[in-house]
Amino acid sequence: MTIDDRDPRAPGEHRMVTPSRSRARDLERYAGLFAARTQVMRSSAMRDLMALTEREDIISLAGGLPDTSSFPAESFAAIMGDVAVDSCARSLQYGPTEGLTVLKSCIAEVMAEEGTHIDAEDVLVTTGGQQVIDLVCKTLIDPGDVIVAEAPTYPGAVPTFCSYEADVVQIEGDEDGMRIDELERALDRLREEGRSPKFIYTVPTFQNPSGTTMSLARRQRLVQVIRERELLVLEDNPYGLLRYEGDALPTLYSLDGGEFVIYLGTFSKILSPGVRLGWSVGPPPVLDKMNVGKQAADLCSSSLTQLFVAAYFASGRWQDYVQSLKEIYRRRRDVMLDALAESFGPECHWTHPQGGLFIWATLPDYIDTTDLLARALDQRVAFVPGRAAFLDGRGASCMRLNFSGVGETDIREGIRRIGEVVREQIELYERLTGSRAADPVPSCEPTPAEPDAQLADVLHLPPLAPVRRRRPDAREG
Numbered sequence: 001m002t003i004d005d006r007d008p009r010a011p012g013e014h015r016m017v018t019p020s021r022s023r024a025r026d027l028e029r030y031a032g033l034f035a036a037r038t039q040v041m042r043s044s045a046m047r048d049l050m051a052l053t054e055r056e057d058i059i060s061l062a063g064g065l066p067d068t069s070s071f072p073a074e075s076f077a078a079i080m081g082d083v084a085v086d087s088c089a090r091s092l093q094y095g096p097t098e099g100l101t102v103l104k105s106c107i108a109e110v111m112a113e114e115g116t117h118i119d120a121e122d123v124l125v126t127t128g129g130q131q132v133i134d135l136v137c138k139t140l141i142d143p144g145d146v147i148v149a150e151a152p153t154y155p156g157a158v159p160t161f162c163s164y165e166a167d168v169v170q171i172e173g174d175e176d177g178m179r180i181d182e183l184e185r186a187l188d189r190l191r192e193e194g195r196s197p198k199f200i201y202t203v204p205t206f207q208n209p210s211g212t213t214m215s216l217a218r219r220q221r222l223v224q225v226i227r228e229r230e231l232l233v234l235e236d237n238p239y240g241l242l243r244y245e246g247d248a249l250p251t252l253y254s255l256d257g258g259e260f261v262i263y264l265g266t267f268s269k270i271l272s273p274g275v276r277l278g279w280s281v282g283p284p285p286v287l288d289k290m291n292v293g294k295q296a297a298d299l300c301s302s303s304l305t306q307l308f309v310a311a312y313f314a315s316g317r318w319q320d321y322v323q324s325l326k327e328i329y330r331r332r333r334d335v336m337l338d339a340l341a342e343s344f345g346p347e348c349h350w351t352h353p354q355g356g357l358f359i360w361a362t363l364p365d366y367i368d369t370t371d372l373l374a375r376a377l378d379q380r381v382a383f384v385p386g387r388a389a390f391l392d393g394r395g396a397s398c399m400r401l402n403f404s405g406v407g408e409t410d411i412r413e414g415i416r417r418i419g420e421v422v423r424e425q426i427e428l429y430e431r432l433t434g435s436r437a438a439d440p441v442p443s444c445e446p447t448p449a450e451p452d453a454q455l456a457d458v459l460h461l462p463p464l465a466p467v468r469r470r471r472p473d474a475r476e477g
């Protein structure tokens with residue numbers, strides 16, 4: 001609510017107006033004050049779609065929500081009780097910008113679980129992993145600087161890259177992750193133009209949004225390339241411990257030894273996004289600058305949640321909880337894969353992730369998934385349209401599907417509903433063109449679309465029934 005102009009019937013008093021009534025005039029009033037960078041700032045597709053996950057009448061396969069309903073309420077109460085008794089004043093106090101020592105030890109334990117050994121002292125604790133992306137950009141990116149990212153890339157990084165006015169070059173991937181030969185070609189092209197990326201951004205394990213994992217050979221080659229060319233990599237790794245099959249692979253950080261790799265970790269997917277705690281380790285001069293950037297951003301991350309996580313780790317059961325999450329997610333992934341095979345025709349194809357939370361589906365190139373989302377919402381189901389994962393308009397016929405946030409029954413029903421709207425589009429295409437639908441799509445390469453087609457500007461959510469909040473524990477399966 002904003003305090004707006006005076007109510008003519010009540011002189012001297014202020015009338016509260018809702019944002020929707022005041023927005024147009026407010027924009028006019030303040031637009032001249034906005035910094036130039038706001039022209040290129042974009043709303044995150046996930047943030048926009050997040051509101052839908054609250055609605056009881058919509059099956060949202062859009063978010064990347066972990067299943068926090070499986071965390072035992074009695075454990076939560078006991079841990080909070082311990083924090084209150086043992087560290088009341090400390091948990092209510094500011095802490096050091098780089099984080100509490102007791103939490104940094106937990107972080108070293110998490111990283112060791114994936115075979116990456118660090119000195120706990122070297123950790124910078126952050127407010128979620130998202131803050132690491134922001135701080136790396138804040139530290140390294142001037143307007144126009146180049147970031148190299150995967151195609152598709154994590155949709156939540158797109159608004160950050162845009163805010164810092166980066167020039168993002170996206171490199172195609174396949175089922176083995178980013179193509180390093182393509183990367184090298186892009187680096188050579190940039191070098192010819194007298195440019196060099198400030199950093200290469202990758203989610204090598206169970207990528208968001210594609211679900212794919214970079215092979216060992218590509219990891220080794222990538223590390224070789226960055227060491228030869230002295231380039232920084234931001235390795236974003238929220239999902240490494242959520243493996244449902246196959247052998248674990250070394251992190252880029254461990255292969256490089258922390259000289260050129262800045263590592264991002266988070267508690268969001270192995271415990272809770274509500275604690276808003278992530279971390280970074282990397283070359284000390286870079287981390288020092290990130291620390292200064294963090295001081296300016298939020299002084300420190302929450303002492304309360306840091307002590308909560310530390311107390312939780314002290315109980316020695318965090319690996320058991322991750323194991324229980326893996327069992328839930330493995331089943332949900334299998335249900336989604338089966339449902340896709342049943343409901344999506346041969347014209348479509350999708351990835352088969354060995355872990356993580358997402359499947360990436362590619363439809364025939366005449367289907368635009370941003371348009372399709374409006375139809376899907378009419379059927380009370382949501383997904384993330386592929387364009388959200390690109391900065392150049394590609395990805396129009398792709399979609400990201402999440403299998404961690406809703407139960408098995410909802411996954412089956414959600415995919416059935418999406419399958420129905422996809423089929424309608426295929427039949428419409430066949431009627432209009434008089435042709436049979438295209439043969440199965442040969443690869444999951446995204447289709448180029450209008451470069452300026454920004455998702456936030458094209459996503460018009462249809463009006464829906466009055467909001468009813470989803471009951472917190474209403475998820476089954």
Ligand SMILES: Cc1ncc(COP(=O)(O)O)c(C=O)c1O
Nearest residue numbers: 064128129130154208266268278
């Ligand atoms: C690849 C990736 N990086 C970073 C984040 C940010 O996570 P958080 O800020 O909750 O730690 C996410 C969240 O979904 C993600 O998928």
